[in-house]
Amino acid sequence: MRSIFARGLFERQVAIVTGGGSGIGLACARELAYLGAKVALCGRRADKLEAAASTLAGDGVPGDDVLAAPCDIREPEQIAAFVGQVLGKFGRVDVLVNNAGGQFPSPASELTPKGWEAVVRNNLNGTFFMTREVARRAMLPARRGRIVNVTASVSRGFPGMAHTGAARAGVENLTRSLAVEWAALGIRINAVAPGSNIRSSGTSQYGDELLELARRATPLKRLATPEEVSRLIVFLASDQNDFITGAVYGVDGGQPLWGDIWSIPEPDGAPGAPPDVKG
Ligand SMILES: CCCCC/C=C/C(=O)SCCNC(=O)CCNC(=O)[C@H](O)C(C)(C)COP(=O)(O)OP(=O)(O)OC[C@H]1O[C@@H](n2cnc3c(N)ncnc32)[C@H](O)[C@@H]1OP(=O)(O)O
Numbered sequence: 001m002r003s004i005f006a007r008g009l010f011e012r013q014v015a016i017v018t019g020g021g022s023g024i025g026l027a028c029a030r031e032l033a034y035l036g037a038k039v040a041l042c043g044r045r046a047d048k049l050e051a052a053a054s055t056l057a058g059d060g061v062p063g064d065d066v067l068a069a070p071c072d073i074r075e076p077e078q079i080a081a082f083v084g085q086v087l088g089k090f091g092r093v094d095v096l097v098n099n100a101g102g103q104f105p106s107p108a109s110e111l112t113p114k115g116w117e118a119v120v121r122n123n124l125n126g127t128f129f130m131t132r133e134v135a136r137r138a139m140l141p142a143r144r145g146r147i148v149n150v151t152a153s154v155s156r157g158f159p160g161m162a163h164t165g166a167a168r169a170g171v172e173n174l175t176r177s178l179a180v181e182w183a184a185l186g187i188r189i190n191a192v193a194p195g196s197n198i199r200s201s202g203t204s205q206y207g208d209e210l211l212e213l214a215r216r217a218t219p220l221k222r223l224a225t226p227e228e229v230s231r232l233i234v235f236l237a238s239d240q241n242d243f244i245t246g247a248v249y250g251v252d253g254g255q256p257l258w259g260d261i262w263s264i265p266e267p268d269g270a271p272g273a274p275p276d277v278k279g
Pocket residue numbers: 101102103104105106112114115116118119122152195196201202203205206210211214
């Protein structure tokens with residue numbers, strides 16, 4: 001385990017990382033623990049969390065400094081129980097990384113109410129209810145806390161995954177609202193938006209072909225690692241940047257500035273289709 005930050009940066013601090021069992025969340029948890037934090041991870045699958053706890057143990061993190069417990073962030077009662085467990089074990093929460101999230105690809109016209117809701121609950125509602133719980137029970141009473149929301153770098157829209165694009169935009173606006181509401185109360189909140197060009201356990205579910213398209217559409221012409229994302233999250237979660245709040249930072253190799261990840265279909269005689277220039 002390595003970090004660009006000084007060891008001890010998070011000494012005596014407690015960090016919750018949602019979705020900490022894999023990918024970017026696990027990279028954050030490892031780096032925060034390496035820098036001295038006690039870490040609490042959640043996710044839906046116990047087996048992933050157990051494997052993550054073993055990875056942390058392999059890094060030399062004492063078992064007493066780790067809590068890994070299942071919690072589906074779509075369920076407010078599970079969030080309340082998880083935050084209760086964290087406070088019961090560690091007594092405080094200094095950092096919250098809202099990293100859990102995900103979706104499935106679908107044309108917007110095929111999205112059912114249940115499918116839309118599943119993704120909005122997974123990305124927007126879950127982030128809000130976790131944030132509210134941690135703020136009310138730990139950060140607001142302590143007048144101290146740093147929150148980092150992980151969204152997605154899709155500011156031009158996300159055709160093919162409109163539900164998650166809308167939910168992530170919601171999280172980014174929420175980040176700005178809470179930054180102002182809570183600025184005077186000691187809580188800072190920022191967001192990090194990875195591009196779809198991070199090679200992780202998450203993007204591997206979309207297949208190599210899409211990842212290759214994402215790589216080609218990236219001006220820097222490569223994929224990034226989860227650690228390149230966690231570095232920025234860890235910086236924003238630290239007390240070394242006390243004048244940054246309500247900001248959204250992309251980690252995306254310049255992808256939103258140029259080109260398309262995937263092309264949109266040609267118009268098929270649809271109203272508004274441009275005239276056939278050959279005719
Ligand atoms: C290179 C491109 C990269 C793109 C950039 C993004 C990267 C990442 O985000 S990395 C993270 C990767 N991981 C994932 O994206 C997976 C996360 N997805 C999930 O965990 C789930 O799909 C879910 C939580 C979003 C939904 O699961 P769940 O609530 O369990 O869903 P249900 O089975 O209850 O279904 C509800 C409803 O949703 C529709 N639906 C669900 N899955 C699909 C699917 N694969 N395709 C189409 N529709 C789906 C469907 O309407 C379901 O209702 P019913 O039809 O009544 O079952």
